[in-house]
Amino acid sequence: MEIKKIKKTKGKIKGLVIKGILNYIKTAESEKNVEKFQKALKKEGLKDVFDKKIKSFEWYPLWWYAILIFKTQEILGWTEDDVFQMGYQAAKRSLMAKIFLKYFIDIKKAAQGGKQHWKQIISTGELKIKKTDLKNKKIVFKLENFNIHPLVCADIKGYMKSMGEFIVGKKNVNIKETKCVFQGDPYHEFEVVWK
């Protein structure tokens, strides 16, 4: 069963990601749905996560994150696009991402900063830069050893789009997942293009 597999996800994630998801769900859904969602989480052993004081800079089990994302589809009927939107909004609100990336003076360095940023918030998986093509305004990222669920890819994609907009300082940033382990590729690949 899918949920069993998700629960075996190893690794840790910073509380700010968990908090970001919970807050987003609260704003995007009705009270009734939030309650339904909470109940479903409890059933999976994620007790009172909404009430718990999740601390932004503490580490939490990565499977919590995986379950949260997975349940948005199962319980709330979210699509990949909805999850993408959540990732996009989460990065927009993340002060940490902004403060961190502010210090990079050029796009190339900022992209490398994105690599470090990943390590700050997730203990597993490696985000690498596969190609930097500033002339054609394109950066290709490679994400290895991170195989949770296709919905998680959508969340990351949204997050990266927002980060890309912030780094480039423009709104018209496009992101595509050009390779994915769930499509039989050896890793995930994200192509960021801007105008």
Ligand SMILES: [Zn+2]
């Ligand atoms: Zn993927």
